[in-house]
Each structure stands twice: as C-alpha cells, then as structure tokens.
Amino acid sequence: MGIHFLTGFPGFVATELIHQLFKEGITKQVFAVVLPSDLAKAKSKGTLIEGQYEGCQIVLFEGDITLPNLGLADEELAIINPKITFVWHLAAIYDFAVSREVAWKVNVHGTANVNDFVCRLEKLERYMYFSSACIAGKRKGAILEMELIRPIAFHNYYEETKFEAELLVDDLKLELPITIIRPGIIYGHSKTGVTQKFDGIYFLFNAVEYFKGKIVIPQLGSKHTLLQMVSVDYIAEASVRLCMLPEAAGETLHITGSQPYTAAHIYQEIAKIMTGKKTFGILSLGIAKAMLEQPSIRKLVHVTSQTIDYLDYEGKFDTKDFDKLIASSEITCCDLMETLPVLIKFYEENKHLKSYYV
Numbered sequence: 001m002g003i004h005f006l007t008g009f010p011g012f013v014a015t016e017l018i019h020q021l022f023k024e025g026i027t028k029q030v031f032a033v034v035l036p037s038d039l040a041k042a043k044s045k046g047t048l049i050e051g052q053y054e055g056c057q058i059v060l061f062e063g064d065i066t067l068p069n070l071g072l073a074d075e076e077l078a079i080i081n082p083k084i085t086f087v088w089h090l091a092a093i094y095d096f097a098v099s100r101e102v103a104w105k106v107n108v109h110g111t112a113n114v115n116d117f118v119c120r121l122e123k124l125e126r127y128m129y130f131s132s133a134c135i136a137g138k139r140k141g142a143i144l145e146m147e148l149i150r151p152i153a154f155h156n157y158y159e160e161t162k163f164e165a166e167l168l169v170d171d172l173k174l175e176l177p178i179t180i181i182r183p184g185i186i187y188g189h190s191k192t193g194v195t196q197k198f199d200g201i202y203f204l205f206n207a208v209e210y211f212k213g214k215i216v217i218p219q220l221g222s223k224h225t226l227l228q229m230v231s232v233d234y235i236a237e238a239s240v241r242l243c244m245l246p247e248a249a250g251e252t253l254h255i256t257g258s259q260p261y262t263a264a265h266i267y268q269e270i271a272k273i274m275t276g277k278k279t280f281g282i283l284s285l286g287i288a289k290a291m292l293e294q295p296s297i298r299k300l301v302h303v304t305s306q307t308i309d310y311l312d313y314e315g316k317f318d319t320k321d322f323d324k325l326i327a328s329s330e331i332t333c334c335d336l337m338e339t340l341p342v343l344i345k346f347y348e349e350n351k352h353l354k355s356y357y358v
Helices: 012-023 036-050 074-080 100-119 157-170 202-211 232-243 263-275 285-292 295-301 305-312 320-326 336-350
Strands: 003-007 029-034 057-062 084-089 126-130 141-143 178-183 185-187 229-231 252-255 315-317
Touching: 003 012, 012 029, 012 036, 012 232, 029 036, 036 057, 084 100, 100 157, 126 157, 126 232, 157 178, 178 232, 185 232, 185 336, 202 263, 202 295, 202 336, 229 232, 232 252, 232 320, 252 320, 263 305, 263 336, 285 295, 285 305
Parallel strands: 003 029, 003 084, 029 057, 084 126, 126 178, 141 315, 178 252, 185 229
Antiparallel strands: none
C-alpha cells in the first residue's frame, strides 16, 4: 500500500487529493511537509480528515521546500525516506501577480529541492508533479501534452516559473517514474460548491457581484476564447487513478475539463444565474485591465488585472493522451454549466467572508 508524501498541504487541491487517497483505500498514511505558518491550520484540517476515514493518518512535518532537504532534520529524513513510495508535489505560489523573486524562489528553486529529495528515495513508485496549463504562456492554437515549448512570452511570473519548474521535472523522466499533471483552471467541488479562495472563475462572480447594483451588466470575455475549467474533485479522482496506472509513468497530461465554453458564454451564464439579467454592451478588456490596475478599483471589485489576460486567450489544450489513459475508468467530468448553480450558491453564502478573497 505504501506511504504517500505531499507538499502543498493544507492547500485546496492537496486536501482533496488526501480525501481521495483515503476514500479509495490507496493508502492509510500520508506524510506532508508543511510551512511553520500553516502548521496550526494543517493540524486542524488533518484531524477533520482523519475523523472521516477509519485507521487513516496524516503525519505532518514542519518544513519548507525552498530549503535544502525541504527543511527536514536528518533524523526525520532517516525515518521517512525508506517508507515513501509516492510523492505528490503541489506546493507553489499560485498567484498571477506574484513578484519574480518570490516566484523563482518557491516555484523553481523549491521544485529543484523536491527533485533532489525524490531522487534519494529508495522505494519510489511514482513522482506526481503538478504543473499548470499556464506554462503555455502566450502560445496560440493547439497545445499538445508532450510538448514543452517555450512560448514567445509569458503573461506573468507565475507562468514563467511554472514552465521553468516543469523543465526541471521533465529532465528526470529518464531516471524516475514521473507523471506530470497540467490542470486547467480549477474551481470548487462539483457537488458541494466548496472552494478555498474566490479566484479563477470566482473573479467573474466578483465582477458580476460588483455590477449587480448598476444600471447594466457589461459583457466581459471574448467569444473566441475557450476557458478550460475543471472541478477540484475531478482533478483529485483523475490524478489518483493515474498514479496507479503503470502506463502513466513518463507522461505529461492535460486535465482541463470535458466541455470548454467561451469566456463570453460563461460570463453571460453567471450574470443570468446571479442577477436574472442579460449582459448589455461590451466592456473592452483593455479598458477593464487598465481600470483594475488602479488599487482602489481592484480592491472594490475583487478582481486582479492579470485575470483579464485569460479572457482573451487563444490557446487550446489537447487531451488525447489523458483521455486514452482514463478511458477505462468510470470517472466522469462534470459539465461546468450544470455545476455553476452549485458554485454560485456557495459563493452567495460566503461572499461576506473576507478570508475567501484574494
């Protein structure tokens, strides 16, 4: 059965992955390296998870991926290294507005440290690395899974550093059993609507919420941009299935949802559900970005200016390899339009809580 080691807990996706691992009986024990600042939250969340699965345990280690040996003591390494069979590396700075220095320290140098850690494991069966579809930067047209082509430019330092980090992991494929996951835009749980932050698609919710009291709700988003979005529970289910498939070793896979919709269509549907109104007119994305670069407006609307870049994006992520590997499973990806009411219900119930806003 083996022990699974995670970075990124108590983050949103890492938490859902642990639930899925315990739910499917893949393992009964998870090791997680946790930042000192997140330790109290991790202990609380870990206790809640353990209470739902009999005989399952989450063992926390205080550490930091930006440090050699992940900040773990030699005594801890001696104990845990011979026991770990699967590694899940999810820790990263998920922020489109992150500075270059911080992004490189965490996303690139942090991944290099995790790679070093993984290379010393004696019983490794799989290294599951979470990259991002954003590594495509400003590429246009079809983007294949096994391609790792440097784009002519990136929208932000998050994209750039996730690309550089994936290069480091990809270089180890001939030495280690690695599966690289490139998720699309991840949203909340498809059945409960639960999310950890109002980012991603929730920026569109925030925009509609802001325009609610105005005379009209202007249209945002291009009719030519396909937003490939996927629920956190599908990401977890599919990734856990892939970690157990021998043929997934050595693969890079897009998990970007089943049915892509245009940015314009998604925004229109959100406005319809939240307000009962149709959008009217068009707010230029250039003007919208310029407005959101003003701190006072950004704080009022709760939308980052970098979000606008993804409402006029011309890339399309191919999923042939992922589809082939997952075809024999009974896992199904929910349709975003069918899930929107559930997501919006959770948003409406929690929009008064400051802790959800980026």
